[in-house]
Amino acid sequence: MFAVNHFDISKSFLGQVAFYLHKLYGNDLQHTCIVFPNIRAGLFFKKYLSQLIDRPVWAPAFRSVNALMEEISGLSQADHLSLVFDLYQSYMEHHPMKESFDDFYFWGEMLLSDFDDVDKNLVDAQDLFRNVNDIKEIDYSSDYLSEKQKEAIRIFWQEFKRNKTGLLEAEFEKLWTLLYPIYESFKMRLQEKSVGYEGMIFREAASLIRKGKHQEMPFEKYAIVGFNALSACEKQLFKHLQNSGKAMFFWDYDDYYLDNNWHEAGAFMRDHIRQFPPEWHFDSQNLTKQSKYIEIVSVPSNSGQAKLAGQILDQFPAETDWDKTAIVLTDEHLLSPILSSIPERIKDINITMGYPFVYSPANSLFERLASLQLNIRRYADGDKFYHNDATLLLHHPYIQDIMPDEANAAVQSIVAHNRIYVPASDLPEHSLIQLIFRKCADAKSFLEYLSGIVAVIIGYRKERSEQNINEDALETYDTENDLYQLEYLFCLYTTLQRMGNILIENKIDMELKTFCRLLRQILSSVKIPFSGEPLKGLQIMGMLETRVLDFERVIVLSMNEGIYPKSQNKQSFIPYHLRQGFGMTTLDHYDSINAYHFYRLLQRAEDIRLIYNSASNDANTGERSRYLTQLIYEPPFNIHERKVTFRVSIDQGKEIVKERNDSIQNLLSRYYAESEDKAILSPTALNVYLDCRLRFYFRYIEGLSESEKVMDEIDPSVFGLLLHKTMELIYQSFVGKAVTEPEIGRLRADRQLINQLLLQAFAQEYFHTGLVTDQDITGRNIIVKEVLLKYIDKILEIDQSAAPFEIIALEKETILQIPVCSEDKEILLNMRGYIDRLDYIQGTLRVIDYKTGNAKPYFKSIDELFDRSKGNHAAMQTLTYAYMMRMAYPEYQHIRSELYLIKDLFSDRYNSKIGFSKESPIDNYRDVAEEFEGNFNNLLSEIFLSDQPFVQTEDTKKCRICPYAQICHRN
DSSP states (O other), X not given: OOOOOOHHHHTSHHHHHHHHHHHHHTTOOTTEEEEESSTHHHHHHHHHHHTTOSSOOOOOEEEEHHHHHHHHHOOEEOOHHHHHHHHHHHHHHHOSSOOOHHHHHHHHHHHHHHHHHHHHTTOOHHHHTOOOSSTTHHHHHOTTSOHHHHHHHHHHHHHHHHHXXXXXXXXXXXXXXXXXXXXXXXXXXXXXXXXXXXXHHHHHHHHHHHHTOSOOOOSSEEEEESOOSOOHHHHXXXXXXXXXXXXXXXXXXXXXHHHOTTOGGGHHHHHHHHHSOOSOOOOOOHHHHSOOEEEEEEESSHHHHHHHHHHHHHHSOTTOOGGGEEEEESSGGGHHHHHHHSOTTOOOEEEOSOEEGGXXXXXXXXXXXXXXXXXXXXXXXXXXXXXXXHHHHHTSHHHHHHOHHHHHHHHHXXXXXXXXXXXXXXXXXOHHHHHHSSOOOSHHHHHHHHHHHHHHHHHHHHHHHHHOEETTTTEEOOHHHHHHHHHHHHHHHHHHHHHHHHHHHTTOOOOHHHHHHHHHHHHHTOEEOOOSOTTSSEEEEOGGGGTTOOOSEEEEEOOBTBBTXXXXXXXXXXXXXXXXXXXXXXXXXXXXXHXXXXXXXXXXXXXXXXXXXXXXXXXXXXXXXXXXXXXXXXXXXXEEEEEOOOOOOOOOOOOOEEOOXXXXXXXXXXXXXXXXXXXXXXXXXXXXXXXXXXXXXXXXXXXXXXXXXXXXXXXXXXXXXXXXHHHHHHHGGGBTSEEOHHHHHXXXXXXXXXXXXXXXXXXXXXXXXXXXXXXXXXXXXXXXXXXXXXXXXXXXXXXXXXOOEEEEEEEEEEEEEEEEEOSSOEEEEEEEEEEEEEEEETTEEEEEEEEOSSOOSBOSOHHHHTOTTTOOHHHHHHHHHHHHHHHHOTTOSOEEEEEEEGGGTTSTTOOOBOBSSSSSBOSOGGGTHHHHHHHHHHHHHHHHTSOOOEEOOSOGGGGGGOTTHHHHTOO
């Protein structure tokens, strides 16, 4: 072991390699090429090397093994999307059943992965993809296989032939015979373009090396640094360098797992050291002899893991060197929570892992534009856009940034007119709106459409980020966020351009729906790299990015079984026994690779925190990783365990009480007759007060309006409005006239007229527009319309049996001043009511109210109507109308309240009268007027003249449909 003085160098594997090479070659390193598993390791190596030299020198060359293979093979790495398209073309040449690219894409990626594995492991593809009819063929044609490998292949084919009885086996056999021709055709197609997939490039390089046709390796020495699992191609390259005397091998391992043959972390390393002896034996007993603090922590949530990691960072001393601290995320979904949990005192952060594009606003823009196009409806007067797609798009932050006023005005118009399908002509005139709200016929036009919109947004954001300041508002923008958003948009734009080029080159026609599905699949695998200084600050990375790197402090999150190691249910066409027989990667390989990465990360670390999510749900078993269990039971390690739990208590919420004061009393006085504000009370408001005094306060005192939204389907309240409006239109021409039985009969017979009047009601109450036809009634609303027609006919039938009667008024607005008195005060209140129908029949003035919801015509007593626990809203309301009619029409001695309960219309012996029971109806309001009006006065007196506070209802069931439930925390 060389003596090393510099602390950073002595504590890291790369530092020790840098020290060795510098000791060996001094400043003459330009003839040396250092080969790493990934490019990032070269940055850290340069850092350590720079600490050892005192003057400018020529640096050694740095290569990843992929770059080295490309140089040898003469092939370039092809774009992944292009590879799948080329594979599809080869597939279509050989498969008799033609298949759409969309259907092919998923298993095309699976096939590409299999071909990659075949080539990296130098498998004879013709032997592999052959259907072995005679088991003896294996012995004669596969002399390069060991007896153990042949036995694995025999096991598969024997079992397959024995069980080949079903359709699935027949389909497998049919496709299996096509795989080799597809494989050959695909590689030839790529060879013509001088490109390839990774395995193909590796195989081509290995083939050239084996045949001696490769160019001379230009460097005198190749330092092979930090590899673990090697493919057959990599082994062939390294063997060639070894035989030519150019190779120097630096293996990163620890004796603990290397010397224990049972330990899976050393499975590959034991073989490598035998084949490629290391150049230098460094200190390899860090796991057992170095002092370490290892803590395993269970936390019952993912966000809790991130918060705990932030707390751990906050506990480190102020002088902590963050460059030597790493947070390792085995689950990339925790990137956003961890970024929000890092203490503010940590200023420098380097993120190695990419940010998934699907979590970006640019992805949601694509999804909303795709949904907008896929849900377009064609009408006689043009194409229309579904309201939910339109409003979601207009609310998107990118659109709001560019045209907030126009977008908000468009949303308000859609809601106000309840436009389920919106024509582009109804939207504000703005160039971006015109660009968005137009129809795309196919994939090509949608690609151009999407690219054009993204380009406009990019142009706007680039201009804004360059200005840095809004000259009008003099507000500084968040430039960093703008740069992130531009990165997301550029990523989407470049992906679209690549897809466009591939579609054109391959002359592929695709339906819009298919293209959207394909683009969604592609974007789901895209990750956006973060920019930053990789050698400075707290490091946030995935487990794979930790290769070759060492840190003093390590925090690893999501150390759960199924996450790390990840459940290896890799899809493949090649069965396990064939993989095993031909020496391809299997689940055992992945287990050994994961184990090595885990234990290697711990080798030189001093402070190690391993956190897992103990909560069990659909996405997580709550089981800790097998590696944590191994650490606990393996003798050398002293493990500290602890559980972090949450104190969960259901907050009942504080009771909300609005005490009376002068301000509230001033607001209430708006309802007084002498007030200039002329606020008017309604029977509905009184029912609200009886239900919940606090809701009355919010709605009728503070004036908090209830939110509006577009209704795709008719809800109960709109159903009632449609029925009310249609009945008003039917009887409108009879106001002030007598209605006879024959006239109602003619009305019922004229179904076209009734239908037209119902459509008019739809136009006014649902669509809020001038004209509606039967074609505008779609979906379940068609059924609703038919139901309404039946109810309307039944009402007319009941009226026909009661005729003749005179229509006095329809939907009559009546405003009166109601006297209210208490012991020491008397006031007049403005009261308004809309009476559905007022008619005169056989000497009685009937106050008729249509009720489409749940309502009861009977009650035990007048007092019960004012009882909060037992109240009857429908009866209360119609008796209030009778009270108002008594004041408005004192000449009528007989006034009767009636309820047309729509749900009861078809019942036997239907009776519309209200009262104490069916046998004891209230035929004349005047019989109960004194009792009712006394209670009514007491109710109004309590609201306006008492000092009682406005409190929440005790019946929480009423809170389920209350629009203010969120304020009270009762929903």
